Amino acid sequence: MISLDLGGKRALVTGATRGLGFAMATRLAQAGALVGVNGRSAQSVTTALRDLRDAVPDGTFVGVVADLASEEGAASAVEQFPDADILINNIGIYHAGEVLDTPASVWADHYDANVLTGVRITRNVLPGMLARRWGRVVFIASDAAVAIPTDMVHYAASKTAILAVARGFAKATAGSGITVNSVIVGPSETDGLKGFVSEVVGTDLPWDQAQAEFMRVHRPLSIIQRLIRPEEVANMVVYLSSELSSATTGGALRVDGGYVDAILP
Structure with a gap:
């Protein structure tokens, strides 16, 4: 029997108060995981918890109020939600802007929000996964990582970096029972x-x-x-979080509606 049962697993979703993160938290809870719902403000997390409990009445959710833009915020998230078996790095920003008109500060903001937030929290969560010899880490990337849009090169560069980061963490956890993958998401x-x-x-x-x-x-x-509907992205995330994906690691899997015109990422 094929089962996506995540009962007994603890899943932390960053940026889970709306959009794709909310859909991922919903699907993970429907699969049986206890879900840590991360957001930067108590108000946004409280609202998301209410809506998630309405969507999944038998689900179990824990609020995690932390800004992952700092090492202190990442450490606080792990203190609030320890022993995560599954980590979904979903936080991200994007703003349009022609490459010749986009200042370096915007590039830096995108790199910090889209790349370093995931690096910080992953470095905090991985030691526990390594000790338990099991874990799932998923980075949310974008079709822009491999099909560079001219109106968002700064955003695309940050998403390309995510593919490298996920691959690097996968290699760093070789033979451990932990998988690390990225998901290339198309227009959602x-x-x-x-x-x-x-x-x-x-x-x-x-x-x-x-x-x-x-x-x-x-x-x-x-x-x-x-x-693409958010739940369609979440379906891939749940699969990658499950036991069924045990031989899938270091990969960049596409939920892009066929947008990227290539066989490989």
């Missing part, structure tokens, strides 16, 4: 992307028409020709 129906779609398409069209226009003009390589 999140609040952040909805705002981006409004910026580039305009606010005059109804949402269904706006996203269709965005995909037609700005993401024409998508094979599914629609935005």
Whole structure:
């Protein structure tokens, strides 16, 4: 029997209060994991916990209020949610900007938020996984990591770095029973992307028409020709968090709707 039962596992999801992180927390709880819900403010975490408990009444959730932009924040997250068996590095930011007009400070902000937050928390969580000889670490990357958009090169560079970081951590845990992978996510129906779609398409069209226009003009390589639903990304994350993925490590797996026009990442 094939089972994605995560009963008895403790899963920490960073940036879990909305969007993809919220969907991942939902799916992990539905699979039986006890889920640590990380956010930067007590208010956002409290709201997310309420909504998650409504979505998964029999799920178990723990709030983890911590800003992973500092070593102290990463250490605090682990103190609040110790002994994580599963770590989902989901925190990320993105802002559009032409490469010649984007200052170095924006590049630095994207690298810190998209790359170093995951590095900090992973370094704090891995010792416990190594001691228990089991663990799952997933970094959330983007199609932009391998299909560089000219209007977000700074963002793309940070997501390319994530692929290297995940591969490096996988090699550092060789033979330990721990797997480390990244997920290349294509254009997804999140609040952040909805705002981006409004910026580039305009606010005059109804949402269904706006996203269709965005995909037609700005993401024409998508094979599914629609935005990806957050739960579709979460499904891959749950698989990579399970026992079924025990021989999958150091990989970059795609949930991109076929957007990346390549056989390999």
